[in-house]
Amino acid sequence: MPYLLKTEPTKYSFEDLERDGETTWDGISNNQALLNLRGMKPGEKLVIYHSVVGKAAVGTAKVVSVDAADPKNPQVRIKPVKRLKTEKPLDEMRTAAVFKDSILFRQFRLSVVPLTDAQYDWLTA
Numbered sequence: 001m002p003y004l005l006k007t008e009p010t011k012y013s014f015e016d017l018e019r020d021g022e023t024t025w026d027g028i029s030n031n032q033a034l035l036n037l038r039g040m041k042p043g044e045k046l047v048i049y050h051s052v053v054g055k056a057a058v059g060t061a062k063v064v065s066v067d068a069a070d071p072k073n074p075q076v077r078i079k080p081v082k083r084l085k086t087e088k089p090l091d092e093m094r095t096a097a098v099f100k101d102s103i104l105f106r107q108f109r110l111s112v113v114p115l116t117d118a119q120y121d122w123l124t125a
Helices: 014-020 031-038 090-095 117-124
Strands: 003-007 023-025 045-050 056-067 075-089 112-114
Touching (some): 014 023, 014 045, 014 056, 014 075, 031 112, 045 075, 045 117, 075 090, 075 117
Antiparallel strands (some): 003 112, 045 056, 056 075
16 A cells, blocks of 8 residues: 655655665654554555645655554654656645545645555656
8 A cells, every 4th residue: 555654844855865765754643644654564655745845745755664563653664766757736636536535635634644556646647
């Protein structure tokens, strides 16, 4: 299952992920987001979304490893795959039919959002 990971680019951007080559995605406190993190599997596809500033999907990444031994602080290692050729702004996502019933717009503050394959394909097209 693909996921969308929200990050504030002023704190940690896709460019930072590209520079670092790999990072641990942690520090999540929302229970639903924690469940989503713990459910990730190595190799799963990710979309990195810049929130607050930019408000757009900007790049792709993948899950390298998951250590969910501590359910309140799962350690998910991710690495960048590529920058999107065309960023997908929030306004376009909001009006796209593929996101009609997405939890992304029902629980907007959710920082780890499961995506359908169709949503992932739309974001990365």
